[in-house]
Amino acid sequence: MTSAELPASGRTPLNGGLNGKGLALIPRTDAKQTLKDFKSDQEVRWCPGCGDYAILAAVQSFLPELGLRRENIVFVSGIGCSSRFPYYLNTYGFHSIHGRAPAIATGLAASRPDLSVWVITGDGDALSIGGNHLIHALRRNVNLNILLFNNRIYGLTKGQYSPTSEIGKITKSTPMGSLDKPFNPISLALGAEAGFVARTMDSDRKHLQGVLRQAAEHRGASLVEIYQNCNIFNDGAFDTLKDPGTRDEITVRLEHGQPIVFGTGENERAVRLSPTGGVEVVRRAEVSDGEILVHDAHNPDPSLAFALSRLDEPAFEHVPMGVFRSVDRPSYDHLLNEQVATATADKGEGSLADLLHGGDTWTIG
Amino acid sequence: MTKQVQQLDRVIIRFAGDSGDGMQLTGDRFTAETAQFGNDLSTLPNFPAEIRAPAGTLPGVSSFQLHFADHDILTPGDAPNVLVAMNPAALKANIGDLPRGADIIANTDEFTKRNLQKVGYPGNPLEDDSLKEWRLHAVPLTSLTVRALDGFDISKKDAERAKNMFALGLLSWMYNRPTEGTIKFLESKFARKPEIAKANIAAFQAGWNYGETTESFSVSYEIKPATLAPGVYRNISGNQALSYGLIAGAVQAKLPLFLGSYPITPASDILHELSKHKRFGIRTFQAEDEIAGVAAALGASFGGSLGVTTTSGPGVALKAETVGLAVTTELPLIVVDVQRAGPSTGMPTKTEQTDLLMAMYGRNGESPVPVLAPATPSDCFTMAVEAARIAVKYRTPVMLLSDGYLANGSEPWRIPEVSELPDITAPFTTEPNGEDGTYLPFKRDPETLARPWAVPGTPGLEHRIGGIEKADGTGNISYDPDNHDRMVRLRQAKIDGIDVPDLTVDDPGGDARVLVLGWGSTYGPIAAAARRVRAAGHKVAQAHLRHLNPLPANTGEVLRSYDKVLLPEINLGQLAMLLRARFLVDVISYNRVRGLPFKAEELAAVIGEVIESD
Numbered sequence: 014m015t016s017a018e019l020p021a022s023g024r025t026p027l028n029g030g031l032n033g034k035g036l037a038l039i040p041r042t043d044a045k046q047t048l049k050d051f052k053s054d055q056e057v058r059w060c061p062g063c064g065d066y067a068i069l070a071a072v073q074s075f076l077p078e079l080g081l082r083r084e085n086i087v088f089v090s091g092i093g094c095s096s097r098f099p100y101y102l103n104t105y106g107f108h109s110i111h112g113r114a115p116a117i118a119t120g121l122a123a124s125r126p127d128l129s130v131w132v133i134t135g136d137g138d139a140l141s142i143g144g145n146h147l148i149h150a151l152r153r154n155v156n157l158n159i160l161l162f163n164n165r166i167y168g169l170t171k172g173q174y175s176p177t178s179e180i181g182k183i184t185k186s187t188p189m190g191s192l193d194k195p196f197n198p199i200s201l202a203l204g205a206e207a208g209f210v211a212r213t214m215d216s217d218r219k220h221l222q223g224v225l226r227q228a229a230e231h232r233g234a235s236l237v238e239i240y241q242n243c244n245i246f247n248d249g250a251f252d253t254l255k256d257p258g259t260r261d262e263i264t265v266r267l268e269h270g271q272p273i274v275f276g277t278g279e280n281e282r283a284v285r286l287s288p289t290g291g292v293e294v295v296r297r298a299e300v301s302d303g304e305i306l307v308h309d310a311h312n313p314d315p316s317l318a319f320a321l322s323r324l325d326e327p328a329f330e331h332v333p334m335g336v337f338r339s340v341d342r343p344s345y346d347h348l349l350n351e352q353v354a355t356a357t358a359d360k361g362e363g364s365l366a367d368l369l370h371g372g373d374t375w376t377i378g
Numbered sequence: 379m380t381k382q383v384q385q386l387d388r389v390i391i392r393f394a395g396d397s398g399d400g401m402q403l404t405g406d407r408f409t410a411e412t413a414q415f416g417n418d419l420s421t422l423p424n425f426p427a428e429i430r431a432p433a434g435t436l437p438g439v440s441s442f443q444l445h446f447a448d449h450d451i452l453t454p455g456d457a458p459n460v461l462v463a464m465n466p467a468a469l470k471a472n473i474g475d476l477p478r479g480a481d482i483i484a485n486t487d488e489f490t491k492r493n494l495q496k497v498g499y500p501g502n503p504l505e506d507d508s509l510k511e512w513r514l515h516a517v518p519l520t521s522l523t524v525r526a527l528d529g530f531d532i533s534k535k536d537a538e539r540a541k542n543m544f545a546l547g548l549l550s551w552m553y554n555r556p557t558e559g560t561i562k563f564l565e566s567k568f569a570r571k572p573e574i575a576k577a578n579i580a581a582f583q584a585g586w587n588y589g590e591t592t593e594s595f596s597v598s599y600e601i602k603p604a605t606l607a608p609g610v611y612r613n614i615s616g617n618q619a620l621s622y623g624l625i626a627g628a629v630q631a632k633l634p635l636f637l638g639s640y641p642i643t644p645a646s647d648i649l650h651e652l653s654k655h656k657r658f659g660i661r662t663f664q665a666e667d668e669i670a671g672v673a674a675a676l677g678a679s680f681g682g683s684l685g686v687t688t689t690s691g692p693g694v695a696l697k698a699e700t701v702g703l704a705v706t707t708e709l710p711l712i713v714v715d716v717q718r719a720g721p722s723t724g725m726p727t728k729t730e731q732t733d734l735l736m737a738m739y740g741r742n743g744e745s746p747v748p749v750l751a752p753a754t755p756s757d758c759f760t761m762a763v764e765a766a767r768i769a770v771k772y773r774t775p776v777m778l779l780s781d782g783y784l785a786n787g788s789e790p791w792r793i794p795e796v797s798e799l800p801d802i803t804a805p806f807t808t809e810p811n812g813e814d815g816t817y818l819p820f821k822r823d824p825e826t827l828a829r830p831w832a833v834p835g836t837p838g839l840e841h842r843i844g845g846i847e848k849a850d851g852t853g854n855i856s857y858d859p860d861n862h863d864r865m866v867r868l869r870q871a872k873i874d875g876i877d878v879p880d881l882t883v884d885d886p887g888g889d890a891r892v893l894v895l896g897w898g899s900t901y902g903p904i905a906a907a908a909r910r911v912r913a914a915g916h917k918v919a920q921a922h923l924r925h926l927n928p929l930p931a932n933t934g935e936v937l938r939s940y941d942k943v944l945l946p947e948i949n950l951g952q953l954a955m956l957l958r959a960r961f962l963v964d965v966i967s968y969n970r971v972r973g974l975p976f977k978a979e980e981l982a983a984v985i986g987e988v989i990e991s992d
């Protein structure tokens with residue numbers, strides 16, 4: 014371990030040795046759990062065909078495999094179609110206010126290390142009104158799993174463009190086309206030096222669950238962008254990534270330790286370092302094996318992961334999916350609780366009487 | 379030389395100098411000596427808004443006023459009897475408050491041509507006769523200090539810096555203060571720089587000796603200790619008392635305290651103070667903004683902590699939506715607003731009572747919140763405990779309205795025994811409360827109307843809460859019109875039903891016809907004014923509201939039993955408007971919004987006028 018990895022006090026290893034064991038402090042159960050255990054009795058009210066259904070089903074069937082006590086799982090959400098999510102899970106849940114879920118979850122996770130805390134948020138919720146809270150939760154590295162349902166539209170308010178909508182988007186609020194450049198949520202999260210950053214797809218259950226598993230095991234803040242189809246206001250936004258005819262030509266599957274290649278047959282392509290310092294896509298046939306970039310999700314320097322996130326520029330020409338970055342760094346909740354423990358160990362548990370009588374006192378009578 | 383000793387019953391001293399002159403420290407030390415001696419006291423610091431205003435300028439003047447007496451007193455005093463002016467700016471900024479005949483101790487070394495010019499003095503006021511109506515003591519404080527420290531192994535700058543200790547020594551001699559505390563204080567403050575410690579102590583003693591030997595000071599004064607209620611005392615500021623009250627509230631509630639806060643004057647000291655006490659299990663979180671501060675506190679409350687957020691007016695404006703969420707999810711939360719002059723940035727270091735209506739109504743929807751206001755610096759402790767009690771017992775956000783005057787002012791505080799504090803434990807719900815083992819998160823306690831509080835980690839009670847309207851009982855999402863009407867009324871009834879002590883009236887004769895009412899930090903000046911009015915042979919009753927929502931049950935009855943009700947407020951009549959609307963009583967408002975506390979003399983005159991017109 015390098016000194017940079019040591020927490021400020023230097024007492025215990027990084028995150029108390031819990032790295033890769035993001036769930037170690039959370040009570041487990043031996044009882045067998047099934048999908049049904051995680052279904053609440055509330056009627057699900059998304060539009061028929063909405064991508065949120067697929068994500069809900071994937072999460073409900075994935076949670077049992079974590080083996081956690083259900084009462085120690087909490088879903089916190091903001092406002093938006095996606096933020097209704099907690100109502101449909103039979104765990105503890107808090108459907109809060111627009112954009113503030115990361116902040117609410119920060120207080121919860123920092124004060125309750127025995128909870129597995131999940132944040133459900135939308136592209137408007139996380140990146141518009143709540144953008145500040147999102148970057149700070151990532152920067153602080155609070156032990157949260159943030160699932161950002163990106164449908165590139167405001168669903169709940171009936172279809173205005175969002176901070177991930179493409180330029181020129183025609184919506185009710187932008188009849189002549191939207192003017193502002195969208196955020197790339199992955200680039201943003203990497204810019205905030207998030208420890209775990211991944212992208213997945215509502216309809217690809219296996220991939221989605223694989224990413225969720227890694228996010229849960231990561232100790233610290235995880236950001237998972239989930240492309241989610243809003244079939245009412247932005248239908249087909251991710252069709253090129255789903256259609257078997259185009260899918261494999263544009264999807265860049267990132268796997269740690271594997272060379273980054275994609276496409277099929279003659280169209281097979283590879284990613285290599287570019288002379289300008291970033292990365293570039295080249296024909297597979299034109300490069301030697303040694304030139305192909307091998308994906309290193311554990312690289313402490315986020316620059317390459319950031320460069321990979323920029324492959325999606327122009328948007329949807331090639332779209333990396335999977336875990337961009339999975340790097341351990343001290344988590345805020347761990348450090349905070351360690352300060353509390355250190356203060357208590359060094360000076361003893363606080364005594365109210367001593368506190369009140371501290372400083373200069375005098376007695377009358 | 380024999381010196382005369384004169385008895386006084388009270389004195390008001392103001393130390394004034396450049397922000398770099400250490401006037402706050404000097405005032406604090408004089409206060410500590412005075413507290414140690416056993417006088418009653420009240421203090422008021424006044425700092426410049428700028429962190430480092432240019433040296434020697436009017437905006438750079440920092441001052442500290444201390445009122446002490448042989449009897450119990452209520453305010454830091456209207457007008458100083460003694461002004462210590464460390465430079466021309468300090469003299470110019472404060473002379474207007476100084477009654478004729480008061481003492482001025484001026485540091486002549488700083489009255490240079492350049493410094494005089496900086497503040498626009500055409501000549502040297504210490505040398506012409508412009509100060510002839512005051513008792514001027516022109517003392518070369520800096521050069522005397524430097525001379526006294528000749529031989530110490532310190533820089534000239536460090537020697538000059540010790541001039542505030544010279545001044546403190548002189549004043550300590552003048553008022554026969556005990557000195558051991560200051561010597562000990564200096565030893566520990568400069569423990570790592572023993573030469574500086576020794577030099578400061580030498581300067582302090584030189585100041586004392588100067589008083590004793592020089593002719594300019596022929597009289598020293600004695601102010602006998604006050605007879606206060608028996609007990610152990612300490613001097614405490616409002617912000618410190620409020621911090622301790624929050625800790626005590628959490629301890630008494632048996633909950634870990636979580637503070638989410640964003641720095642803002644004059645509330646930051648509470649964040650600083652609580653950050654020092656992690657061994658009470660306190661987690662302090664400096665958030666990215668006020669919204670995140672309150673949101674994190676609410677998240678912690680959801681998890682079973684006592685969530686607290688501390689701020690001032692502009693921050694409360696940002697927190698409104700989250701407070702509304704706390705109202706509707708019915709979770710405990712304490713929102714501390716240390717009010718300052720507004721609107722907008724206003725005057726951050728100046729005091730005001732202008733956030734009452736925001737605290738009451740500054741949210742969307744019918745969103746009732748209990749509102750409390752401490753009356754004095756030490757009362758901030760009691761009211762913080764009370765805020766915790768109400769928040770926990772009724773599962774509600776509570777607004778605690780302090781202000782800049784209480785926050786920075788200080789007074790002796792009889793330290794309560796821990797056994798005197800209320801036990802405010804609220805047991806978490808751990809068992810199902812519905813039929814067939816279900817959990818109904820909004821099934822209320824029939825008496826308090828509080829909902830159960832089951833925290834994550836409790837098996838079998840998994841549930842979801844949120845900002846959408848909830849069905850009575852189950853807490854499920856509900857758009858049913860009648861359910862909404864019922865929930866709106868239930869939330870209101872819960873707050874209206876909070877157990878609040880009756881309003882007590884101070885009316886020594888029992889037959890006053892005029893009531894002077896107040897709330898919050900105006901208590902001291904109002905009570906001092908009432909005393910003056912009574913001393914002059916008139917009758918006035920006084921009552922002070924510390925619970926503003928709900929109001930004490932007997933409020934209407936009290937108001938109606940007087941011919942006239944006078945209500946001084948440092949706003950344009952916010953409580954008056956509430957009382958008129960609620961009780962149809964023709965309250966007479968007296969309002970000044972100058973960023974400063976009322977003066978007792980000013981209020982005595984106002985009360986006098988109301989009595990005369992009765």
Ligand SMILES: Cc1ncc(C[n+]2csc(CCOP(=O)(O)OP(=O)(O)O)c2C)c(N)n1
Nearest residue numbers: 092093094095111135136137138167168169
């Ligand atoms: C303070 C506040 N402002 C505005 C709204 C209205 N509003 C609700 S959801 C939403 C946008 C939601 O978009 P997104 O986060 O992308 O979620 P989606 O519905 O697409 O899942 C807006 C603007 C609100 N509820 N609260």
Ligand code: SF4
Nearest residue numbers: 060063094168243244
């Ligand atoms: S509006 Fe779009 S995002 Fe919202 S529920 Fe309907 S399909 Fe889903």
Ligand SMILES: [Mg+2]
Nearest residue numbers: 135136164166
């Ligand atoms: Mg959206």
